[in-house]
Amino acid sequence: MNHNRDSSPGAMASVYNAVVDLGSCNALAIAQSLGQLDLTDIEEHLTRLVAIGLIHPSTVAPGSFRASAPESAFPFALNSLLERISADVGVLQSAAARTIVDYSTRGHREPNDTPDLGINTISGILARATKTADCILPAIPKPEMLQAGLTEDTLVMKRGVRFRFLYPSEAQEDTGVAQYATGIQGHSSEIRTHVFTPVHLVIADGQNAYLGVPTTTGQSIREVHSSPGIVQTLSVVFERLWQESQPLTNPKDPDPSHLSDYERRVIDGLHHGLSVDEIASANHLSASTVNRTIGALEKRVGTRSRFLLALEATRRGWLNAQ
DSSP: OOOBOOOSHHHHHHHHHHHHHHSSBOHHHHHHHHOSBOHHHHHHHHHHHHHTTSEEEOSSSTTOEEEOOHHHHHHHHHHHHHHHHHHHHHHHHHHHHHHHHHHHHHOOOOSSOOTTHHHHHHHHHHHTOSSEEEEEOSSOOOHHHHHHHHHHHHHHHTTTOEEEEEEEGGGGGOHHHHHHHHHTTTSSOEEEEESOOOSEEEEETTTEEEEEEEOTTSOEEEEEEOOHHHHHHHHHHHHHHHHTOEEOOOSSOSOGGGSOHHHHHHHHHHHTTOOHHHHHHHTTOOHHHHHHHHHHHHHHHTOSSHHHHHHHHHHTTGGGOO
8 A cells, every 4th residue: 555655744644643652562553553644654653752751662572652641741842842953052152153164265256257246136035035035235335236226126125035134233323224214114124233244144934045255355255045054154143133133113203304394294293283173173183193193203103192192303403393
């Protein structure tokens, strides 16, 4: 009889349940009981179940297995799993460090080392992205490059791709980055900064990665990877830095002129302590329009109260840009 191969956790759970139900049993008895699993898969699942302590070999019948008591087996299995995960993360972090050092010293370059090659390669990776794009920038791009990137990136974001950007710490005071941040608002993407952004990295959907490493010679090492091991290693680098990063908080909105006239009047009313009805009456607007405007402005600047919105508008210089 032919069976489908199945190495999934669900299949392993079925094997464990069969051992519990049958008592002392071997792989053949489990295969006859379950019916749908390949004997080779069952033997592999039995080996894993023994390794994590959920079953143990019978001391009476060689080749047979018995289930451990769940109240003792599951805590043991959980601790064993956590230990392996912790060890795996440690190995990946060490591998990530070695990868960066290796790339920065061995001089491997793409065949045509031209300034635009990195941009074209990144564009190709992002064109295939469907869910996420994680990016590290080792330096702040020039304003014209940020503006060109904004146009291309927002097109990708409109397809539902969520970007996470890590910029150097200096980006906190950079007008070009602030303009870019304003441009991507509403697209579920985020910019943060970190004191250490050593490489140019783009990871799309956790499957494809572009890595650019600046060198002391002024040239960059550029590589594209789709190997799961390498991409996972680079993802560990990104996640580690992301956890330690700071949200982008610029002291002023770079371009208050993007506010409409009635948005300015609503903010001015909040600044002077007027109620929604008073703002609506003074500006010949409906109360619902004022509420919608306030909600949109709060979402834009990341505040959750009218008082904080007025403070943030003042901090960004909106009230002085009449």
